Amino acid sequence: MSADIAVLGAGMHPWGKWGRSFVEYGTVAARAALADAGVDWRDVQAVVGADTVRGGYPGHVAGATFARALGWQGARVTSVYAACASGAQAIGAARAQILAGLADVVLVVGADAAPKGFFAPAGGERPDDPDWLRFRVLGATNPAYFGLYARRRMALHGDTVDDFARVKVKNAALGALNPNARYRKAVTIEEVAASAVVADPLRLLDICATSDGAAALVLTSMDFARRHGAGDPVRIRAVSTVTPTFPRTVLDLPDIATDSAATVAPSPHSFRASIARAAYEEAGIGPEEVSLAEVYDLSTALELQWYEDLGLCGPGEGAKLVRDGMTSLTGRIPVNTSGGLASFGEAVPAQAIAQVCELTWQLRGVCGARQVEGARVGITANQGLFGHGSAVVAVR
Amino acid sequence: MVAGWFTDAQGQDFRLLGTRCAACSTVFFPREDAFCRNPGCAGGELTEVPLSRRGRVWSYTDARYRPPAPYVSDPHAEWEPYVLVAVELAAEHMVVLGQAAPGVGVTDLAVGMEVEVVAGVLDEDAGTTWTTWHWRPVGVAA
Ligand SMILES: [Zn+2]
Numbered sequence: 001m002s003a004d005i006a007v008l009g010a011g012m013h014p015w016g017k018w019g020r021s022f023v024e025y026g027t028v029a030a031r032a033a034l035a036d037a038g039v040d041w042r043d044v045q046a047v048v049g050a051d052t053v054r055g056g057y058p059g060h061v062a063g064a065t066f067a068r069a070l071g072w073q074g075a076r077v078t079s080v081y082a083a084c085a086s087g088a089q090a091i092g093a094a095r096a097q098i099l100a101g102l103a104d105v106v107l108v109v110g111a112d113a114a115p116k117g118f119f120a121p122a123g124g125e126r127p128d129d130p131d132w133l134r135f136r137v138l139g140a141t142n143p144a145y146f147g148l149y150a151r152r153r154m155a156l157h158g159d160t161v162d163d164f165a166r167v168k169v170k171n172a173a174l175g176a177l178n179p180n181a182r183y184r185k186a187v188t189i190e191e192v193a194a195s196a197v198v199a200d201p202l203r204l205l206d207i208c209a210t211s212d213g214a215a216a217l218v219l220t221s222m223d224f225a226r227r228h229g230a231g232d233p234v235r236i237r238a239v240s241t242v243t244p245t246f247p248r249t250v251l252d253l254p255d256i257a258t259d260s261a262a263t264v265a266p267s268p269h270s271f272r273a274s275i276a277r278a279a280y281e282e283a284g285i286g287p288e289e290v291s292l293a294e295v296y297d298l299s300t301a302l303e304l305q306w307y308e309d310l311g312l313c314g315p316g317e318g319a320k321l322v323r324d325g326m327t328s329l330t331g332r333i334p335v336n337t338s339g340g341l342a343s344f345g346e347a348v349p350a351q352a353i354a355q356v357c358e359l360t361w362q363l364r365g366v367c368g369a370r371q372v373e374g375a376r377v378g379i380t381a382n383q384g385l386f387g388h389g390s391a392v393v394a395v396r
Numbered sequence: 397m398v399a400g401w402f403t404d405a406q407g408q409d410f411r412l413l414g415t416r417c418a419a420c421s422t423v424f425f426p427r428e429d430a431f432c433r434n435p436g437c438a439g440g441e442l443t444e445v446p447l448s449r450r451g452r453v454w455s456y457t458d459a460r461y462r463p464p465a466p467y468v469s470d471p472h473a474e475w476e477p478y479v480l481v482a483v484e485l486a487a488e489h490m491v492v493l494g495q496a497a498p499g500v501g502v503t504d505l506a507v508g509m510e511v512e513v514v515a516g517v518l519d520e521d522a523g524t525t526w527t528t529w530h531w532r533p534v535g536v537a538a
Contacts, residue, residue: 117464118461118463118464120463120464120465121466123465123466125466127398132466133398133426134493135463135464135465135466135467136466136467136468137398137518137528138467138480138493138494138495139459139463139467139469139478139480139495140463140480140493141459141461141463141464144457144459144480147457147458147480148454148455148456148457148480148482148493149455150457151455151456151457151507152454152455152507155455155506155507155508156507196460197458197460198460198461199457199458199459199460200456200457200458200460200502201457202457245435246433246434246435247422247434247489247490249489249490249491251454251455251482251491251493256426256492256493256494257425257426257490257491257492257493258490258491259422259424259433259490260422260423260424260425260488260489260490261489261490262421262422262423262487262488262489262490263420263421263422263434264420264422264434264436
């Protein structure tokens with residue numbers, strides 16, 4: 001049995017390559033979320049930071065770094081690292097503190113200043129680190145895995161590169177409407193097809209870039225929200241941070257082999273599907289009730305996979321969903337109304353928080369040209385390296 | 397660098413090496429020597445076991461851009477894309493990723509095609525050659 005918490009405030013620093021410190025971005029996003037909530041920083045009882053990691057050591061530890069930048073005021077502080085799921089774990093930690101009665105009002109912040117080009121592991125000779133190994137032994141970059149998934153979809157479900165391009169076209173059109181997005185220009189299927197192949201069959205415009213960016217939330221107990229004059233706030237009803245179950249049979253970042261399923265029968269559900277199932281179960285809500293979804297479109301083909309894993313369509317039907325326009329703004333189930341990572345780029349500790357910012361604004365009905373009419377229920381889906389699940393259900 | 401991942405043998409006898417739990421029979425690759433990762437197993441002795449020589453293509457892709465370090469490549473040489481193949485081993489019921497043998501392109505592959513493991517060269521300098529494993533479509537000459 002779970003209980004709601006309120007999203008009282010949401011804020012971002014616009015994403016892009018700004019050449020400044022992640023601390024600056026996070027502080028801008030935090031102040032924006034506090035202003036949105038109408039909460040004074042000194043009244044925040046706990047701060048949770050999603051960690052930015054460079055060179056295998058965070059350097060700054062996020063929670064305290066943001067607390068110091070905003071001005072030490074004695075709040076409870078937490079820092080979490082779960083790669084791309086860091087933001088969801090930060091929200092999860094904040095929520096647990098609120099539901100446990102340890103804090104009434106919590107600030108969650110994630111921010112990054114991304115390096116150029118491919119993500120790469122920390123230096124040194126570290127053969128005990130699977131992330132280091134996949135680069136050293138195979139040269140298997142993140143896009144290589146996205147290429148494997150895309151090719152597998154083509155073989156299993158008959159997806160085409162045009163189907164993949166349709167995802168980019170949809171997300172770019174939505175990103176063009178979002179002032180926080182890094183890329184704000186519509187693209188065509190022809191432009192995707194004309195971009196260079198990175199990892200066959202995926203092209204440059206099929207794969208998300210890296211970015212600077214920040215996102216923040218002010219989360220509170222329902223009681224605090226009511227006392228604060230917010231009678232009907234956006235509520236978080238579920239946070240899923242599950243691991244896979246053994247044996248994991250889908251090759252996943254950063255591993256170079258799956259578990260063996262010869263001795264233990266695998267679950268009928270993939271890891272990605274189990275992330276969503278845990279969120280739905282906790283929320284007591286099914287996919288048919290979802291008004292919109294923000295999914296982790298590291299590649300266009302991966303977005304199609306999420307449609308199926310979120311239960312927005314049946315297995316193998318993802319391409320048909322985008323082909324029929326069902327996931328566009330006016331479709332049955334709009335996906336990535338923010339523009340997605342296709343328009344934002346990856347700012348690792350911020351992206352799962354940014355997804356919840358988008359749900360918040362959509363559920364408040366303040367998204368202007370990219371507003372989903374009558375949005376009541378939203379779900380996010382995301383995934384962190386090394387088996388970190390990440391999904392959030394928000395309702396109004 | 398990755399000691400004990402494959403045999404020293406060449407030709408037909410070249411094999412990937414994993415480990416098998418004596419208690420639950422689960423096979424691990426890359427080799428797991430410290431603990432059994434089956435949650436229903438209290439743990440058994442892990443002993444070395446050769447993996448199937450052949451499997452079927454689960455998926456494949458290529459690297460059109462030079463990967464960052466620690467992948468070793470000569471920054472002065474023109475980039476030659478290589479192919480990555482994920483291969484499903486039927487007996488072990490597991491997928492193992494590897495580079496394709498030199499000369500194998502994405503157009504030479506299809507999901508479900510049978511491939512076999514062969515010894516290959518990951519990197520070499522004046523003093524040392526680092527061996528690795530490659531996947532090669534069955535029936536293609538060395
Ligand atoms: Zn065992």
